[in-house]
Amino acid sequence: MSRSHGKVVLITGGAGGIGAAIARRFGTQGALIALVDLDEQQLRNQVQSLTELGISVKAWTVDVTNHTATTEVVQQVSEHFGSLDLLVLSAGLTQVSLFEHTQADVIRRVMEVNFFGAVNFVQASLPGLIASRGQIVVLSSIAGFAPLIGRTGYCASKHALHGFFDTLRAELTNQSVGVTIVCPSFVATEFATKGLQGDGSQINFDRSTTGRMLQPDQVADAIYRACQRRRPLVVLTGLGKVAYWISRVAPSWYQYMMSKRFSQEFDRQPIRTS
Numbered sequence: 001m002s003r004s005h006g007k008v009v010l011i012t013g014g015a016g017g018i019g020a021a022i023a024r025r026f027g028t029q030g031a032l033i034a035l036v037d038l039d040e041q042q043l044r045n046q047v048q049s050l051t052e053l054g055i056s057v058k059a060w061t062v063d064v065t066n067h068t069a070t071t072e073v074v075q076q077v078s079e080h081f082g083s084l085d086l087l088v089l090s091a092g093l094t095q096v097s098l099f100e101h102t103q104a105d106v107i108r109r110v111m112e113v114n115f116f117g118a119v120n121f122v123q124a125s126l127p128g129l130i131a132s133r134g135q136i137v138v139l140s141s142i143a144g145f146a147p148l149i150g151r152t153g154y155c156a157s158k159h160a161l162h163g164f165f166d167t168l169r170a171e172l173t174n175q176s177v178g179v180t181i182v183c184p185s186f187v188a189t190e191f192a193t194k195g196l197q198g199d200g201s202q203i204n205f206d207r208s209t210t211g212r213m214l215q216p217d218q219v220a221d222a223i224y225r226a227c228q229r230r231r232p233l234v235v236l237t238g239l240g241k242v243a244y245w246i247s248r249v250a251p252s253w254y255q256y257m258m259s260k261r262f263s264q265e266f267d268r269q270p271i272r273t274s
Contacts, residue, residue, distance in 0.1 A: 003228060005030030008081040010074070012064055012121055013091030015042035018139065018184075020049075021216035022088055025224045027055030034077040035059040036121075037091070064091045064117030074124035084128035086227065089118045089138040095153040097198030106196050107153035114157035119164065126177075135178040135230065137223055138165050142185055142240055146247035147255060149262045154195075169232060178230040184219050185240045 009026045013019040014035030023033045027050055035057060037043050043059040050057040058080060060073045078084050093113040095106055118138060129136065143151060144158035162181060169179035195203045214236060226234045235244050247254045 004224075007031045007085040008034065008077070008083050009086040009088060010034040010036065010077050010084060010121075010125065011088040011090055012036045012117070013089075013139075014059065015039045015046050016090065017216040018219050019088070019090040020046050021220035022090065022223055023050055023055070023057065024053065025217070025220040026086075027057065028053060029224070031086075032081050033057040034081065036062055036064070036073060038063050064120060065112045067120050067123075070117075070120040071124040074121065074128070078128050083132050084125055085132045085134040087121060087125045087129060087134070087136045088223070089121060089136070091117055092139065093154075094151065094195035094203075095197075096150055096195055096203055098150055099152040102153065102198035103200060106198060106200050107156070109196065109200075110153040111157050111160070114154070115160045115164070118161060122168070129177050130172075130175045133176040135180065135227060136165070136168075137180045137182060137227065140181050140183045142183055142235075142243050144181070144183055146243055147258065149259050166232075178227075180223075180226050180231055181233050182219070182223055182226065183233070183235045183240060183244075184214055185237045185243075 004026050007026075007030075009023075009031045011019050011022055011033065014023055014033075015037035019035070019037070023035060023046065027033045033050060033055055035043055035046060036059070038061065040061045043061060047057055047059050058077075060076065062069045062073050064070060074084070091113065093110050095102070095110045097106070122136060125136075128134070138161055140161050141154075141158050142148065143155040144162045148155055165179050165181055172179065197203055219236065222234055222236055235241050243254070
């Protein structure tokens with residue numbers, strides 16, 4: 001019998017490509033799935049798909065930035081399933097625009113979803129996870145440990161996640177709660193097309209990518225394996241691993257190469273100084 005059999009897995013961003021793939025991966029191993037997302041119709045679609053696979057699943061529509069609502073949802077999940085064993089934080093929002101052309105409210109929105117949304121769910125879930133000696137998995141990015149031009153808000157939110165969860169892992173050692181940070185590179189989902197431009201409007205251009213494009217199921221498989229081993233950090237793909245080490249050993253060279261690769265996304269204008 002799988003070690004995931006009968007475990008309760010709560011997934012934020014559960015209607016998205018990666019979240020749905022994680023639900024399938026754990027659900028087919030006998031886990032009980034709680035999906036959380038803001039997109040009610042997509043949630044319904046995912047529940048139907050998972051149910052057809054014989055997976056036990058229930059969904060909740062909630063805005064992760066609403067502290068009161070997230071607290072209520074976690075309580076309902078625990079009451080419905082009886083416990084909570086794994087919290088997967090997959091909800092996220094990207095931003096693609098040079099900072100000089102980005103409104104402050106856009107940065108705040110990205111931070112609210114990516115960072116404070118995760119904090120909301122951890123705060124509500126922690127008592128249950130301590131009781132079950134469970135685990136937290138947070139979806140980060142290469143942008144969580146290295147700069148990425150045109151994504152100041154997104155990088156800030158992901159760097160914040162690393163600082164928060166690395167520290168939380170140390171705090172929870174004696175409670176036997178695991179914390180895993182997962183850093184994919186580029187994944188074939190609709191995530192980037194639902195992000196924000198500097199004025200707050202939805203992205204309407206193709207993003208630049210580099211290296212091998214991951215499929216959501218590949219990310220889900222990596223997360224499943226990492227959970228079995230309670231790994232603290234998982235950096236996916238060869239490109240991601242190279243970026244991780246170069247950004248530490250030779251940060252200036254990394255910045256040069258990254259800027260050269262991604263600056264073509266933007267129609268640069270001179271910064272006004274007066």
